[in-house]
Amino acid sequence: KAGVTQTPRYLIKTRGQQVTLSCSPISGHRSVSWYQQTPGQGLQFLFEYFSETQRNKGNFPGRFSGRQFSNSRSEMNVSTLELGDSALYLCASSLDRQGTEAFFGQGTRLTVV
Amino acid sequence: GDSVTQMEGPVTLSEEAFLTINCTYTATGYPSLFWYVQYPGEGLQLLLKATKADDKGSNKGFEATYRKETTSFHLEKGSVQVSDSAVYFCALSDGSNYKLTFGKGTLLTVNP
Numbered sequence: 161k162a163g164v165t166q167t168p169r170y171l172i173k174t175r176g177q178q179v180t181l182s183c184s185p186i187s188g189h190r191s192v193s194w195y196q197q198t199p200g201q202g203l204q205f206l207f208e209y210f211s212e213t214q215r216n217k218g219n220f221p222g223r224f225s226g227r228q229f230s231n232s233r234s235e236m237n238v239s240t241l242e243l244g245d246s247a248l249y250l251c252a253s254s255l256d257r258q259g260t261e262a263f264f265g266q267g268t269r270l271t272v273v
Numbered sequence: 274g275d276s277v278t279q280m281e282g283p284v285t286l287s288e289e290a291f292l293t294i295n296c297t298y299t300a301t302g303y304p305s306l307f308w309y310v311q312y313p314g315e316g317l318q319l320l321l322k323a324t325k326a327d328d329k330g331s332n333k334g335f336e337a338t339y340r341k342e343t344t345s346f347h348l349e350k351g352s353v354q355v356s357d358s359a360v361y362f363c364a365l366s367d368g369s370n371y372k373l374t375f376g377k378g379t380l381l382t383v384n385p
Contacts, residue, residue, distance in 0.1 A: 208372055210371070250316055261322055264317040
């Protein structure tokens with residue numbers, strides 16, 4: 161079956177702009193999570209959605225937001241981009257059961273100039 | 274809060290050498306433990322997992338045992354290959370907060 165699909169794969173934006181990233185989970189998976197990966201901070205949790213509800217949010221400023229649609233697809237938005245937002249943004253989907261693994265997409269590489 | 278500590282890299286080995294990457298964790302309750310691998314330019318792939326104490330996860334020659342008494346989940350492989358070169362992440366999920374907590378990652382380079 162198809163894996164987690166993230167679009168676009170690469171983005172270059174200018175400081176102050178906003179950006180929207182998209183994630184399509186594996187069919188049947190209703191939990192979608194987002195992570196930011198940088199060389200300095202490693203992998204940091206952004207937020208998690210299930211059935212269009214945000215169940216947990218990481219320690220990021222309000223410029224980072226997300227949503228989930230009724231078909232489980234998810235988007236995240238970053239407004240007023242800063243140079244420090246340059247990172248690989250990873251989306252993961254999973255079945256909503258304790259101990260089940262998360263399946264990751266290939267990520268969106270965001271560069272802010 | 275939850276945390277994962279894994280050995281700093283980079284780790285450089287010759288082909289067929291023995292690999293150990295140490296991982297210890299702090300968590301409330303009984304977390305599930307995972308090893309993920311990331312190849313250059315790719316997302317994360319699950320390598321193996323263990324969901325309760327004394328479970329051994331294994332895949333592609335890699336193994337890790339969930340040790341509750343030492344709060345550890347060390348990754349081992351008896352004979353590494355060049356194709357194992359990647360970044361390895363130890364992670365936990367405690368099931369109550371709907372997120373994975375990752376270690377910093379260990380870069381493994383295997384030379385022929």
